[in-house]
Amino acid sequence: MNAVAATARRPWVRIVFAAVVAVVLIVAPLALPAFANQTLVRIGVYAVAVLGLNIVMGYTGQVNLGQIFFVGLGAYVTAYGVNHGWNILLVFAAACAVAGVVGLLVALAAARLGGLAIAMVTIALPIVGVPLAKRLSEFTGGSQGISARFTDAPDWSGLDNDQWQFYIVLLVAAAAFLLARSLVRGKYGRAFAAVRENEAVAASMGISPYRTKVLAFTIASIFGGASGFLYLAAVQYTSPETLSFGHSISLLAAMVIGGAGSIAGSLLGGAYYVFVPQLTNAIDPNLTTISQGAILLAVLFLLPGGLVSLPRVVRRLARRTDAARGRSTGRSTAAPPAQTSEQNAPAHHPVPDSALDGHEQTERQDGP
Amino acid sequence: MGTFIQLVVDGLATGSIYAALALAIVLVNQATGLINFAQGGMAVLSAYIAYVFVQLGLPLILAIIIAIVLSFLFGALVERFLIRRFERGDPDTAVVVTIGLLTLVTGICAVLWGYNNLGFPSLFPLTSVEILGAVVSVRSLATAVTIVVIMVVLQLLFLRTKLGLALRAVADNPASAAFSGLPVGRLLMVGWGLAATLGAIAGVLVAPQLTLTPGMLDTALVYALAAVILGGLTSPIGCVVAASAIGVLENLVAVYVPLIGHDLKIAVPFALIFVILIVRPQGLFGRKVVVRV
Numbered sequence: 249m250n251a252v253a254a255t256a257r258r259p260w261v262r263i264v265f266a267a268v269v270a271v272v273l274i275v276a277p278l279a280l281p282a283f284a285n286q287t288l289v290r291i292g293v294y295a296v297a298v299l300g301l302n303i304v305m306g307y308t309g310q311v312n313l314g315q316i317f318f319v320g321l322g323a324y325v326t327a328y329g330v331n332h333g334w335n336i337l338l339v340f341a342a343a344c345a346v347a348g349v350v351g352l353l354v355a356l357a358a359a360r361l362g363g364l365a366i367a368m369v370t371i372a373l374p375i376v377g378v379p380l381a382k383r384l385s386e387f388t389g390g391s392q393g394i395s396a397r398f399t400d401a402p403d404w405s406g407l408d409n410d411q412w413q414f415y416i417v418l419l420v421a422a423a424a425f426l427l428a429r430s431l432v433r434g435k436y437g438r439a440f441a442a443v444r445e446n447e448a449v450a451a452s453m454g455i456s457p458y459r460t461k462v463l464a465f466t467i468a469s470i471f472g473g474a475s476g477f478l479y480l481a482a483v484q485y486t487s488p489e490t491l492s493f494g495h496s497i498s499l500l501a502a503m504v505i506g507g508a509g510s511i512a513g514s515l516l517g518g519a520y521y522v523f524v525p526q527l528t529n530a531i532d533p534n535l536t537t538i539s540q541g542a543i544l545l546a547v548l549f550l551l552p553g554g555l556v557s558l559p560r561v562v563r564r565l566a567r568r569t570d571a572a573r574g575r576s577t578g579r580s581t582a583a584p585p586a587q588t589s590e591q592n593a594p595a596h597h598p599v600p601d602s603a604l605d606g607h608e609q610t611e612r613q614d615g616p
Numbered sequence: 617m618g619t620f621i622q623l624v625v626d627g628l629a630t631g632s633i634y635a636a637l638a639l640a641i642v643l644v645n646q647a648t649g650l651i652n653f654a655q656g657g658m659a660v661l662s663a664y665i666a667y668v669f670v671q672l673g674l675p676l677i678l679a680i681i682i683a684i685v686l687s688f689l690f691g692a693l694v695e696r697f698l699i700r701r702f703e704r705g706d707p708d709t710a711v712v713v714t715i716g717l718l719t720l721v722t723g724i725c726a727v728l729w730g731y732n733n734l735g736f737p738s739l740f741p742l743t744s745v746e747i748l749g750a751v752v753s754v755r756s757l758a759t760a761v762t763i764v765v766i767m768v769v770l771q772l773l774f775l776r777t778k779l780g781l782a783l784r785a786v787a788d789n790p791a792s793a794a795f796s797g798l799p800v801g802r803l804l805m806v807g808w809g810l811a812a813t814l815g816a817i818a819g820v821l822v823a824p825q826l827t828l829t830p831g832m833l834d835t836a837l838v839y840a841l842a843a844v845i846l847g848g849l850t851s852p853i854g855c856v857v858a859a860s861a862i863g864v865l866e867n868l869v870a871v872y873v874p875l876i877g878h879d880l881k882i883a884v885p886f887a888l889i890f891v892i893l894i895v896r897p898q899g900l901f902g903r904k905v906v907v908r909v
Contacts, residue, residue, distance in 0.1 A: 309706075309708050310708075311708050311711050313653075358893070360893045360894070361845070364707060364711060367653075367711055368841040368842075369886070371837075372838050372886045375834065375835060376883045376886060379879040379880050380883070382879065493831075494831075497715060497718070500712070500715060501715075501716070504712055534726050534730065534731070537722050537726050539723070540719050541716050541719030541721070541723045542720060542723075544719060545713065545717070548712065548713055548716060552709070
């Protein structure tokens with residue numbers, strides 16, 4: 249297993265791997281049935297929203313319960329622009345910009361209080377957003393919602409609509425993921441991590457916690473707006489229901505279940521957001537909420553790093569059993585040091601690793 | 617003038633519901649330093665439990681008392697088996713846990729009772745009385761008075777009893793409380809139980825008006841959080857004042873400012889929050905917390 253991990257770390261292996269993934273993603277929609285394409289498109293849509301949430305919550309540690317508001321805002325701006333005959337690039341820019349500006353204004357006020365205040369303020373966004381969307385009916389079409397078709401495949405392409413939509417979502421989502429990856433690995437990503445770990449320490453290193461939080465929240469809102477654009481590209485319709493409170497909670501659950509503080513986890517979160525409700529709805533619609541709560545709590549208890557940390561946890565367990573077997577048979581092969589196979593792993597979790605083993609947390613004699 | 621008084625009394629009644637939830641949130645925050653987003657969801661569960669006992673033929677008041685006792689136990693068990701594991705860890709994770717709990721509890725209500733609105737009998741008569749020439753509903757008055765009485769009882773519990781002293785000691789400094797021999801874990805369970813009790817009372821008082829649905833108190837939770845922000849997390853009195861003010865203000869605005877109206881009145885407390893956060897970030901009554909590394 250170590251040899252595999254070592255090979256996977258080589259640069260050329262990763263380039264080849266990335267190229268293979270890219271080719272598969274480009275060829276796949278031509279071969280897959282329309283339903284599969286539509287499902288993949290929706291995963292892409294929500295993966296971008298979860299990715300934005302991850303930047304503010306997973307990487308910067310600010311609980312945001314209002315991400316769906318920005319998705320809805322982006323969708324409404326897109327519908328408005330398309331129906332007024334704007335250029336599609338302008339529509340995309342407007343969807344991102346409007347969401348970003350609103351996010352900036354919200355963050356400027358919310359980030360003034362301590363960490364949890366952002367959660368307490370942002371929970372209001374979807375709850376205020378739904379009646380607001382109903383009220384502004386000349387922009388939003390009121391409770392009926394608004395539809396806009398702009399993603400029918402052009403004739404020259406010779407593609408079906410679902411394939412064309414797939415490529416649009418793939419293009420934007422791939423760009424979003426690459427941008428987010430660079431962001432969290434660079435200077436700002438380190439600032440985000442510093443603010444999450446300890447605001448006082450961050451401030452002492454010359455990183456303003458307030459500005460960093462506002463920046464992270466604004467970027468998350470821009471990703472939300474982009475996700476709203478993609479939502480309209482895929483669904484071609486939006487209504488106040490799009491930005492309901494329940495969806496906002498689901499988005500947060502998807503982020504935590506996929507893996508907080510992980511780019512790949514955002515993609516898993518998008519997949520969770522699409523697949524699991526589809527599955528539970530097929531069994532019994534009343535089960536959707538309870539299954540989400542149960543899965544979220546189970547992940548928090550058993551797998552605090554989210555689904556993305558599953559391979560790592562499995563490897564660790566395997567190592568432990570190996571070591572135990574080694575001891576029992578008297579061989580001296582010690583377990584390899586913990587870091588060797590943790591390539592590419594996010595260095596921090598919003599969840600303390602000790603929660604994984606979680607014995608000491610149950611006793612409370614230690615002071616704060 | 618008559619409308620005005622009616623609006624103020626109705627506002628005080630809804631405000632007292634927000635106040636009860638807000639107090640429950642402050643109680644939990646003081647004890648364990650986290651915000652329980654499931655407080656509203658747990659209160660809805662309590663109201664459903666009371667509903668079940670009413671359906672079984674018990675008198676309403678008895679059903680409510682049973683629901684309150686069960687809520688206390690439920691709150692204590694949640695603290696022991698769910699929250700405790702995350703209490704001294706990362707507060708953000710603990711918040712996500714309470715959101716998971718909210719989803720779970722809402723889901724349980726949905727599975728057991730469905731999403732259809734269920735009628736809940738009112739504890740108070742639906743008649744009105746005339747005060748100063750204004751027609752005021754007895755239900756609104758009685759709701760407000762009930763919550764005020766409960767707050768006084770709670771205040772006495774905290775200030776005049778040994779249990780209250782122990783609870784305050786744990787909230788103030790869990791480590792020192794443990795060193796002086798207090799059963800910290802059990803006291804935290806009591807704190808969560810009391811918070812759940814407060815929520816349960818708010819739930820059964822507001823259920824006749826809103827009718828029972830799994831998401832009945834989602835909006836009320838948002839109001840309560842607004843009250844907590846405005847009043848400051850460290851000040852129970854501030855929260856009660858803020859909650860009442862929000863209840864009255866949103867009622868007045870809904871009627872007298874047509875631009876906002878009934879559908880957008882929930883935006884009122886948040887517009888207020890934005891202004892206050894810019895001017896006075898620690899809340900109206902809160903103390904500034906100095907964080908030490």
